[in-house]
Amino acid sequence: MSERTFRIYRGMQQQGEIVAYRVEISEGMVVLDALHDIQEQQAPDLAVRWNCKAGKCGSCSAEVNGMPRLTCMTRIDELPADQPITVTPMQAFPVIKDLVTDVSSNYAANKSIPAFKPRSPDAPDGSWRFYQYEVDRAQEFKKCIECFLCQDVCHVLRSHGKHEEFIGPAFLVRVAAYETHPIDVEDRSTYVKEHGGIGYCNITKCCTEVCPEHITITDNAIIPLKERVVDRHYDPLRRLIQMVRRTG
Amino acid sequence: MEASVAISRAEGLGRTLRRDRWWVAPLSVAVGLGICGAYATWAIFQGRNYFAEPYLSPFYSPCLGAQCPEEIRLLEFGWWPMSPAILLMWVILGFRGTCYYYRKAYYRAYFIDPPACAVGEHRGHRYRGETAFPFVLQNLHRYFLYLSAFILAFLWYDSLKAFFFEDGFGVGVGTIVLLVNVGLLTGYTFGCHSLRHLVGGNVDCYSCAQFGDGRHRLWRGATFFNRNHMAWAWTSLIYVCLADLYVRLVASGIITDLRIL
Numbered sequence: 335m336s337e338r339t340f341r342i343y344r345g346m347q348q349q350g351e352i353v354a355y356r357v358e359i360s361e362g363m364v365v366l367d368a369l370h371d372i373q374e375q376q377a378p379d380l381a382v383r384w385n386c387k388a389g390k391c392g393s394c395s396a397e398v399n400g401m402p403r404l405t406c407m408t409r410i411d412e413l414p415a416d417q418p419i420t421v422t423p424m425q426a427f428p429v430i431k432d433l434v435t436d437v438s439s440n441y442a443a444n445k446s447i448p449a450f451k452p453r454s455p456d457a458p459d460g461s462w463r464f465y466q467y468e469v470d471r472a473q474e475f476k477k478c479i480e481c482f483l484c485q486d487v488c489h490v491l492r493s494h495g496k497h498e499e500f501i502g503p504a505f506l507v508r509v510a511a512y513e514t515h516p517i518d519v520e521d522r523s524t525y526v527k528e529h530g531g532i533g534y535c536n537i538t539k540c541c542t543e544v545c546p547e548h549i550t551i552t553d554n555a556i557i558p559l560k561e562r563v564v565d566r567h568y569d570p571l572r573r574l575i576q577m578v579r580r581t582g
Numbered sequence: 583m584e585a586s587v588a589i590s591r592a593e594g595l596g597r598t599l600r601r602d603r604w605w606v607a608p609l610s611v612a613v614g615l616g617i618c619g620a621y622a623t624w625a626i627f628q629g630r631n632y633f634a635e636p637y638l639s640p641f642y643s644p645c646l647g648a649q650c651p652e653e654i655r656l657l658e659f660g661w662w663p664m665s666p667a668i669l670l671m672w673v674i675l676g677f678r679g680t681c682y683y684y685r686k687a688y689y690r691a692y693f694i695d696p697p698a699c700a701v702g703e704h705r706g707h708r709y710r711g712e713t714a715f716p717f718v719l720q721n722l723h724r725y726f727l728y729l730s731a732f733i734l735a736f737l738w739y740d741s742l743k744a745f746f747f748e749d750g751f752g753v754g755v756g757t758i759v760l761l762v763n764v765g766l767l768t769g770y771t772f773g774c775h776s777l778r779h780l781v782g783g784n785v786d787c788y789s790c791a792q793f794g795d796g797r798h799r800l801w802r803g804a805t806f807f808n809r810n811h812m813a814w815a816w817t818s819l820i821y822v823c824l825a826d827l828y829v830r831l832v833a834s835g836i837i838t839d840l841r842i843l
Binding site: 397399400401402414417420422425464465467468487489490492493494496513514515516517518531533534535536537538539540543544552553557558560561562563564565567568569571 | 593598599600601682685686689690695696699700702703709710711712713714717718721722723724725775776778779780783784786787788789790798808811
């Protein structure tokens, strides 16, 4: 058994402070275990959002030593042993209390996405036919657990506060899941450009770096969507060819 | 509870609660791109020592302009007074400058927007990303791809020509240098995100689309190269400078090309 110091943000949005706690560490402990220990032994009013403790619900997102992480998947023995461990709430969202943030802007972004629109069924029983390889791309995006770590690390939201103009990487992933699905027929390229604000993304790939599900957010979701926007809005040659094809 | 200190969340240029050496990556990129950029600029403006039969520096291919030696001249632009490389270098600069990987690299390293993940940046400026001029022009990447593919074809031609010496077929160190160079540039080009989109990424239903199976195969091929696009980008960038340097050293007589075969 050894002891580690945890420096934890305590307070609300406007006023808060870092408070230090000493916690006894046992083998295999994760940061969320330490937070629970502090709650139980030293600070029963410490606000922490959590649920599954298995890296699948996306509830316990916070910043550990400055990096957005799931606290339930961050082992204490992987953090530098000679320094205190700092845990702060996600910086891109308003603090409700301590480590709990108001992520409701994400729900608004989600609602704005044009819904999945399947083509007419392929079979009389109302079902569709497609191959597994055709849906592989969309299934990668379905791994998203909505932890919002990608939203948190995205500098467009985090540093520039463009929550109104930019839906963020998590929802560009959702758009990509619909757009690349073999039976979806909706064209969301204008939505992604105008409402989704994809032009704000300058592809610095931090979203990919922090994703706990290892979704290749930038290369497989955002850049392909940017290319679809180019098809539709920035490629006069392609539009000319399409016009000639239609009239021909 | 031990103690409490006044807090704040890490905001402002360079401010962060990260404890690792986050500044190493952007600094390395800034230095690396700076060195390669400086060398390429110097080499392009030289206008000499770029051809040592049968080797042509990749910066000068295809060779346009009256200054090019007759045996490698593609077109004679009598009106062009400067180094032939300048005539086409804007294509390569445009292709690399609008490349999705390099955008990440220089936005972080030179524009510090952001300098690294979860590191504060200057908040005073009105951030517009790639929605407005000049960065909205990044959307022209696919046009630079088309033009670069044209230059790549000439580089393949040059690398094959490098097997043919005055006394017939042979292999010199320069032959291998140019062949590896064009191989790396091909890997970089084949992994281009725009190419990946154009060959098949823009298809949703491969089984419904015309030539769907073929386009899916092409998309998978581009995806294979795309996975390591950063590695292709760096190795091809460094190597093209080294290939130019090799031809330059041979052409200026500082070293002699070694014939292997």
